[in-house]
Amino acid sequence: MNDRKEFRDLAEPEDAREAISSLDLAPETERVPLVDARGRVLAERLDADRDVPGFDRASMDGYAVQARDTFGADEADPAILDLVGEVHAGEKPAVEVGDGEAVEISTGAVMPSGADAVVMVERTDEREDGVEIRTSLAPGDHVMLAGADVSAGQRALGPGARLTVREIGLLSALGVDEVPVRGKPRVGIISTGDELVRPGNPLSDQSGQIYDVNSYTIATAVEEAEGEPILYPHAGDDYDEMERLLLEAAKECDLVLSSGSTSASAVDVIYRVIEAQGELLLHGVAVKPGKPMLVGRFPGSAYVGLPGYPVSALTIFRTFVAPAIRNAAGVPEPTTATIGARMAVEERYGEGRMRLMPTGLVEDENGRALAYPVDKGSGATTSLVEADGVVTVEPDTAYLAEGESVEVRLFSPDVRPPSVFGVGEDDPALSRLLDELDSPRYLALGSREGLRRLRNGVPDFAIATNTETDAPTNTPEDASEGTELASYSREWGLVVPAGNPEVIEGLADLVERDLTFVNRGTDSGLRTTLGNAVADLADERGTTRHELVESISGFEMTVKAHESPARKVAAGSSDAGLGLRSTAEKLDLGFVSLGEERVRVLANPARERKDGMEELKNALDSELVGVLGDLPGVRP
Amino acid sequence: MNDRKEFRDLAEPEDAREAISSLDLAPETERVPLVDARGRVLAERLDADRDVPGFDRASMDGYAVQARDTFGADEADPAILDLVGEVHAGEKPAVEVGDGEAVEISTGAVMPSGADAVVMVERTDEREDGVEIRTSLAPGDHVMLAGADVSAGQRALGPGARLTVREIGLLSALGVDEVPVRGKPRVGIISTGDELVRPGNPLSDQSGQIYDVNSYTIATAVEEAEGEPILYPHAGDDYDEMERLLLEAAKECDLVLSSGSTSASAVDVIYRVIEAQGELLLHGVAVKPGKPMLVGRFPGSAYVGLPGYPVSALTIFRTFVAPAIRNAAGVPEPTTATIGARMAVEERYGEGRMRLMPTGLVEDENGRALAYPVDKGSGATTSLVEADGVVTVEPDTAYLAEGESVEVRLFSPDVRPPSVFGVGEDDPALSRLLDELDSPRYLALGSREGLRRLRNGVPDFAIATNTETDAPTNTPEDASEGTELASYSREWGLVVPAGNPEVIEGLADLVERDLTFVNRGTDSGLRTTLGNAVADLADERGTTRHELVESISGFEMTVKAHESPARKVAAGSSDAGLGLRSTAEKLDLGFVSLGEERVRVLANPARERKDGMEELKNALDSELVGVLGDLPGVRP
Missing domain, CATH: 3.40.980.10 (MoaB/Mog-like domain)
Structure with missing residues (x-):
């Protein structure tokens, strides 16, 4: 070593x-076709090498005339001019406009020789003996002179110009179909x-x-x-x-x-x-x-x-x-690459070197960003999804106070804070409901962690479970945990292999027989519910909870997600796992029901009126019943 | 019709x-390879179908041990364990860890059976008789359990998720190499x-x-x-x-x-x-x-x-x-697609229908955006480059007051206000100097328009000319025109065909002989300078300026850009054009010098300290002399 x-x-x-x-x-400069040039950076200045338009051009549908032939004309006393021809856009004029003459002209057409103004069609009428002009014109009216838009020799775009839709429009007008751009490294x-x-x-x-x-x-x-x-x-x-x-x-x-x-x-x-x-x-x-x-x-x-x-x-x-x-x-960092935020919680340091702190964002009721540290080990890929960016903490910073301003360098300029942020129990019905929301973030860290974080005020809502024997209504303790927006019941028990080959009937089998079990972690509400059931069984038998737990092989073997025990059972590595009826049915496994527990959706009172929470409430009102109807073992 | x-x-x-x-x-949903999925929108929810990591994994280089074998160990009293093998990342462990044993392990390797913790290499020493462990460990130390990052069955990403670098990282970790995304219309x-x-x-x-x-x-x-x-x-x-x-x-x-x-x-x-x-x-x-x-x-x-x-x-x-x-x-509009600004000037309406007003942006000294209407005909492609976006003015809005807040819908989310905005005389030296600046906007609308707009307070600077006989120092009138940052001289005169075949020697030839001339527009400072020279000649001859002008064929034939008259001469359509020595030499034409005029760079006093103006001043200080040295007919 x-x-x-x-x-x-x-x-x-x-x-x-x-x-x-x-x-x-x-990298070296390259030349790219204009159609592929969006977002590229011009490598050198480009001057116009032609006039735009390249000719004096009618800017209205109407008649090309000599302005002086219309002097004094109005509705009451129109000028009558001879109609001597017509010219359309994209045509070389075949006629000239002499004194007292008019030529029909369409928008974009070349002004015929002799004409110096265009009268718009709405101010005219064609008559048998010519065209009636009901307005006076000045020379140049409704004519765009050659070079009026861009003149040959003019600086068109400078080096370093980012080619957006505007610049591509100007280059098109100049007839440029290939541009020198900075290479991409x-x-x-x-x-x-x-x-x-x-x-x-x-x-x-x-x-x-x-x-x-x-x-x-x-x-x-x-x-x-x-x-x-x-x-x-x-x-x-x-x-x-x-x-x-x-x-x-x-x-x-x-x-x-x-x-x-x-x-x-x-x-x-x-x-x-x-x-x-x-x-x-x-x-x-x-x-x-x-x-x-x-x-x-x-x-x-x-x-x-x-x-x-x-x-x-x-x-x-x-x-x-x-x-x-x-x-x-040659491109600047997008302005959206960083976002100003305030710390949602205090964070302490003492490392003596610069720290790049993965940071999550949540918006307060006024849409202002709050930042909180994402405390996963750097080996975790999910930090990538749970964090929105990074806050640089200088070596001499001992702590960041709650409310302190920080600058979050986002992982990508396209990253946006989630519309709503929840933490708590992993639950299939909630998970489906999230699909109805715009851009939710939900961390399935268990009921205990959900309630802890809700008390700290960081998330917008938490999901926590109670067994049905718990008080179902808002007690003073509940109030400190947030406002209950909705609740529903889910059936829990033991997930066993399909057909229940070991004929497991309940907890007693785990205690008494030589069966292996897979549990959930202690943060999980489901684990608490199981613990309560074990305690009840202990009371029934006049023994201690600890004693029963010791006799369940695998009670301390915990796995993270709500499906994990069932998957261990499916893989044949355990005889039973803690889980939900809906999970067992989803994975085509057997299920031994042990009861129901109540899932509660609890709002952070300070965020109840933010847009994302309104969206969550709407989804709970309109979609929850449907979601529950689709899943086995759940009910309102 | x-x-x-x-x-x-x-x-x-x-x-x-x-x-x-x-x-x-x-459009229909499509499946795209993960490598092409950046920026796409997930069409359906994706659940993890495997644990990440898929095994209990060492998160440090060190030794895998049974934690209980290290209880009580410290620097003074290390535990000594037998070294029984090693396991590297990507290997199936060939050994187990028994009581009193250790296995060398590298970051990311599978924990060998029997071991429940990793001691980091810095807290150990290899000795002849085994490994010295100088710290106590708890079970799970430096071990990442299977599924600790992502668990099978967990909701990974919801429908509508934008795939940025983060989401692509999570999908990679799950082994996904193709994703269902919303089609692009x-x-x-x-x-x-x-x-x-x-x-x-x-x-x-x-x-x-x-x-x-x-x-x-x-x-x-x-x-x-x-x-x-x-x-x-x-x-x-x-x-x-x-x-x-x-x-x-x-x-x-x-x-x-x-x-x-x-x-x-x-x-x-x-x-x-x-x-x-x-x-x-x-x-x-x-x-x-x-x-x-x-x-x-x-x-x-x-x-x-x-x-x-x-x-x-x-x-x-x-x-x-x-x-x-x-x-x-399925993608939201980028937050950069609109920008809040205040009106730099008042703007009146009276049309009774909604107006989408092309709008330019300029930043004030505090970096706040000011909006001004871009008044080109909608046929002009340069409006695209001069405007940054559009302000929607409702039909019942009679006017927008100076300072009023407006929302500018940018032509592209990549559009940024220019770093500095100038208006005025078209000048080759200035044009080159602009290449040194970050993202300048300069409208070559002539000295008169430059001074007019500077007085209105919209641009950051103006470029205007004075003939050398004008007062070269700041007079009270100058002060109202802004602060002079720099000035230089340029030689002007008649641009004639190469070799000067008509042997034109000066203005008198245009007056006396049957020659055709091309002038610049009245907004151009160069035109003013010519007008002064014609007036001087009239004085000399005891006649009027008007009389001389009438005798110059083409005096009223004006073209837009400073090169345009020279290009008409080059094209053979005129005998002489108003222009600069530098233009004549650039286009390999002849030149008849008529004098020098002074080009002045005038700053908007309210903007002198904005970043873009500092950059302009630096460029004037450090680059102007070099630029002037490269161009004929100009001098400081």
């Missing part, structure tokens, strides 16, 4: 930023780790394989930063393979990113490849997460090594790498 | 919105008009041809609204051709848009095709611009007819059509 690399002399984050900005990521992505498997392929849990997350998140983040991502195959920890892949990517790309070498040995391999083939500028940064970051260069390409955990990799990418890619691409 | 369609019974804008929202634009675009030519092809000015702008702007705007644009060939006004194209597009698309039929006769053709082949819901809307809007449907496709002028077409698209496309695509 002594050859493992440790990071003792960490660089300051500012040095890492400087090292990355010293790298040359700038090509960014090679190499995920390292022998355990990685690309999504869509089979996975062996026994061998410790996991799906590759970083390749896809970093590629997406590169696109969002206006770079062009190129995915390379996974590299294991083998020196030769790593060297071959890194050099191939360095040859083809402006920047090579690696990730996934969280084990020190893999970092060591990359470290050695870079020292042998390029130059290492920086090794280890005083930032959490992201300590093992590398910055260097190969001949012809820059290099940054990202940490392996997805949230860490993305956080470091967004903080240090994305700005450099945007800069090379 | 009596068969021309007139729009007498106009629908209210709200009815147009309703008619469009009654159309069915919704297919939007067919047909520009109509016999005069249209696609950019990149040659154009005949004589025949009144112009480049097609709408096809490209509407296609770009459709992409920005998350639809998929499909360009069809141009249609002329021929019934059969129009019918064939419209039906082809209707068959292939969810929505067909036409534009360009501003002439009533073309609208009539479309009108007749729709009445024959589909259903016309609405014909003409009480909105300016955009009166001749059509809404209808073909079998299998919706239809909207846009006005022909580019700004009008885009305005109507953004106001009425884009929301319907976004709605069908």
